[in-house]
Amino acid sequence: xxxxxxTGFAIxxxxxxxxxxxxxxxxxxxxxxxxxxxxxxxxxxxxxxxIVNLLLTLVTFGVxxxxxxxxxxxxxxxxxLLDGTPFQYTAKPIPILKGRILAATLFIAYYLTSxxxxxxxxYVLIIGAFVLPWIIVRSAAFNCRYSxxxxxxxxxxxxxxxxxxxxxxxxxxxxxxxxxxxxxHLDISDHKDTIILGLIALAFSVFVPFWFRDQKKLVTxxxxxGEQRGNFTVSHRAIFNSYAAxxxxxxxxxxxxxxxxxxxSAMGNPYFLIGFGTVMAxxxxxxxxxxxxxxxxNLIWMNVSFGGLFFRPALRARDMWWLYLSNGVAIIASLGxxxxxxxxxxxxxRASRLNPILEGEWTVFSGGANATVAAAGAEAGDIFDxxxxx
Amino acid sequence: MNDxxxxxxxxxxxxxxxxxxxxxDGLNLVVTRSGTENRYAFGELRVSPRxxxxxxxxxxxxxxxLLCPNAAWLDRLPAQVASEGxxxxxxxxxxxxxxxxxxxxxxxxxGYVHGLPVVARAIAKTIPLEREQAFGTRLLETLDRQHxxxxxxxxxxxxxxxxxxxxxxxxxxxxxxxxxxxIRRSELLGANAIALxxxxxxVADELVDRATPDELSAVLAHELGHVEGRHAxxxxxxxxxxxxxxxxxxxxxxxxxxxxxxxxxxxxxxxSQDLENEADAFAFELLIRHDISPDAFAxxxxxxxxxxxxxxxxxxxxxxxxxxxxxxRNAAKDRAR
Numbered sequence: 001x002x003x004x005x006x007t008g009f010a011i012x013x014x015x016x017x018x019x020x021x022x023x024x025x026x027x028x029x030x031x032x033x034x035x036x037x038x039x040x041x042x043x044x045x046x047x048x049x050x051i052v053n054l055l056l057t058l059v060t061f062g063v064x065x066x067x068x069x070x071x072x073x074x075x076x077x078x079x080x081l082l083d084g085t086p087f088q089y090t091a092k093p094i095p096i097l098k099g100r101i102l103a104a105t106l107f108i109a110y111y112l113t114s115x116x117x118x119x120x121x122x123y124v125l126i127i128g129a130f131v132l133p134w135i136i137v138r139s140a141a142f143n144c145r146y147s148x149x150x151x152x153x154x155x156x157x158x159x160x161x162x163x164x165x166x167x168x169x170x171x172x173x174x175x176x177x178x179x180x181x182x183x184x185h186l187d188i189s190d191h192k193d194t195i196i197l198g199l200i201a202l203a204f205s206v207f208v209p210f211w212f213r214d215q216k217k218l219v220t221x222x223x224x225x226g227e228q229r230g231n232f233t234v235s236h237r238a239i240f241n242s243y244a245a246x247x248x249x250x251x252x253x254x255x256x257x258x259x260x261x262x263x264x265s266a267m268g269n270p271y272f273l274i275g276f277g278t279v280m281a282x283x284x285x286x287x288x289x290x291x292x293x294x295x296x297x298n299l300i301w302m303n304v305s306f307g308g309l310f311f312r313p314a315l316r317a318r319d320m321w322w323l324y325l326s327n328g329v330a331i332i333a334s335l336g337x338x339x340x341x342x343x344x345x346x347x348x349x350r351a352s353r354l355n356p357i358l359e360g361e362w363t364v365f366s367g368g369a370n371a372t373v374a375a376a377g378a379e380a381g382d383i384f385d386x387x388x389x390x
Numbered sequence: 391m392n393d394x395x396x397x398x399x400x401x402x403x404x405x406x407x408x409x410x411x412x413x414x415d416g417l418n419l420v421v422t423r424s425g426t427e428n429r430y431a432f433g434e435l436r437v438s439p440r441x442x443x444x445x446x447x448x449x450x451x452x453x454x455x456l457l458c459p460n461a462a463w464l465d466r467l468p469a470q471v472a473s474e475g476x477x478x479x480x481x482x483x484x485x486x487x488x489x490x491x492x493x494x495x496x497x498x499x500x501g502y503v504h505g506l507p508v509v510a511r512a513i514a515k516t517i518p519l520e521r522e523q524a525f526g527t528r529l530l531e532t533l534d535r536q537h538x539x540x541x542x543x544x545x546x547x548x549x550x551x552x553x554x555x556x557x558x559x560x561x562x563x564x565x566x567x568x569x570x571x572x573i574r575r576s577e578l579l580g581a582n583a584i585a586l587x588x589x590x591x592x593v594a595d596e597l598v599d600r601a602t603p604d605e606l607s608a609v610l611a612h613e614l615g616h617v618e619g620r621h622a623x624x625x626x627x628x629x630x631x632x633x634x635x636x637x638x639x640x641x642x643x644x645x646x647x648x649x650x651x652x653x654x655x656x657x658x659x660x661x662s663q664d665l666e667n668e669a670d671a672f673a674f675e676l677l678i679r680h681d682i683s684p685d686a687f688a689x690x691x692x693x694x695x696x697x698x699x700x701x702x703x704x705x706x707x708x709x710x711x712x713x714x715x716x717x718x719r720n721a722a723k724d725r726a727r
Contacts, residue, residue, distance in 0.1 A: 062634075088447055116528060324647055329649070346646030
């Protein structure tokens with residue numbers, strides 16, 4: 001039910017891809033070829049990788065996490081096959097470790113200034129806003145530089161100023177800073193304050209989808225596979241609609257509950273109502289996030305191409321809904337032991353639904369320039385949970 | 391490797407798979423591509439680290455790359471990354487994986503039950519209470535500014551009585567030099583009191599309205615238990631360690647599941663209950679020393695407990711009210727004997 005519109009969208013996407021193919025697939029250089037794309041890692045193998053690296057990370061108080069990251073990434077890349085060939089992850093642990101130390105320092109600075117030395121918070125936030133574009137560009141460059149497919153490495157030519165423009169053009173970040181600063185000075189008895197904060201929060205929630213889209217565009221259009229530059233045609237409106245629909249889906253159960261709560265509050269046990277409300281809020285969140293992830297994944301991959309390489313993604317919200325829920329329940333019930341199972345399941349599903357198609361020949365992706373990129377940026381992006389990978 | 395195996399070769403110019411045949415000749419690798427043979431000494435080749443049973447990449451000196459099915463002879467080539475060999479060796483073995491699992495279970499459960507609370511207490515001891523004051527002051531300022539705390543409506547006589555009760559209780563305790571009491575009107579707090587970091591205890595008007603002087607002392611003594619036991623700092627240390635460890639374990643799955651962010655909260659609950667029990671025990675002793683029966687604690691808990699008919703779970707921040715009342719009554723009985 002959740003993914004009604006979603007499914008229709010995905011089917012029409014696949015249909016349009018099929019229609020453009022000749023009835024009998026004659027293999028000429030121009031006929032689009034559906035490439036195989038799959039994740040073939042086994043849960044058992046990944047469990048061993050995961051548990052060994054987890055123990056080493058914990059007993060070294062986190063220092064080993066940089067090595068662990070490389071091992072896990074290697075596993076995932078080596079078991080992701082495009083047209084039968086695995087990807088290769090080539091990053092080294094030491095730059096990742098340096099990046100993690102930098103990221104931890106930034107986080108501690110943010111934590112301390114937002115809780116104790118609040119006088120310094122505006123400065124930290126403003127410096128952060130100017131560091132963020134650097135993190136975006138560095139992570140994108142790092143992800144490109146240390147990934148390889150068939151002995152070729154993508155390159156990234158975005159600059160700090162490209163990312164700076166994106167950060168301030170759709171002012172989600174400035175709105176976030178204003179919100180954080182205003183919050184600590186908020187006087188709830190003063191309605192003017194509350195209204196101003198509400199307006200900024202509204203602006204923030206409108207700008208976030210736009211900002212997200214602009215970032216994806218920046219990363220895609222500055223990524224080159226050989227000499228083929230990424231093409232990105234997602235509109236602001238389409239991204240905004242996805243977020244708005246997901247938001248409505250997330251709040252619908254709470255709205256329904258509020259009506260229910262008012263109707264039955266006279267007879268209801270308050271604990272029952274609180275419990276029921278929490279469950280409704282949880283399912284609203286789950287539904288919203290599953291819908292958003294499926295919708296965004298399809299929207300973006302559908303509108304990204306590199307030369308003749310394009311995608312006909314077919315993620316379904318109801319599949320994501322079930323994966324998120326069953327994975328979450330399994331992880332909590334197993335006290336974390338089923339994390340590798342959850343990871344492998346999601347990777348398999350996502351890979352099976354990407355549907356890459358190549359129109360033309362592989363030869364158009366001839367090798368590009370190679371340059372070493374510092375890992376620091378990519379790692380800072382990691383800890384602040386800003387995932388810039390498509 | 392005496393037999394010939396097939397592999398893919400990638401020239402580094404085009405992403406096109408070129409089938410080749412490989413054969414080992416002593417310490418040389420012979421690569422046959424459409425009839426042409428090339429020989430490479432093992433020493434000039436670099437092999438990618440082993441990852442489960444996946445194929446491995448071998449860099450040739452001319453910038454070309456081979457993709458080979460995993461095989462024992464590959465381990466005789468120089469590695470691209472020397473440091474990963476040992477971890478890869480560990481990852482291959484079920485015996486190692488199961489030992490890691492057993493070690494983790496022991497380490498984490500011991501650390502959770504015995505290790506972390508002891509370490510947090512020891513660290514808290516080394517940090518003077520004064521260091522926390524900035525935190526507490528900032529918190530109180532923010533709550534005041536946001537009008538979540540409002541000036542008290544109580545008259546000077548009542549507030550004076552609260553202050554003198556507080557000073558009587560705190561006299562002689564190590565926290566005497568720094569602890570103070572603040573009185574606020576607050577819907578947020580309800581009929582309750584709270585100990586902020588740095589030794590400031592905030593008492594709500596509503597509590598004062600409903601409590602007898604002895605009952606109020608009982609609540610103050612409980613909050614002083616939090617201050618003396620450095621519970622704010624210990625809670626912070628324990629909760630942040632739990633959050634870090636849980637993030638390390640479940641971090642990989644954040645984008646493939648929901649609800650796992652609630653795990654730290656569930657784990658923190660038992661710590662929080664321990665600290666409440668500790669503060670209760672401290673309060674009973676302090677009350678007895680000031681010739682007040684712990685029954686006062688039981689009666690205020692009963693009074694306030696009626697507000698919400700409670701049913702408790704192991705994941706609540708406070709122990710069940712019935713248990714706390716029973717302990718207070720027992721402490722009172724012991725004193726009477």
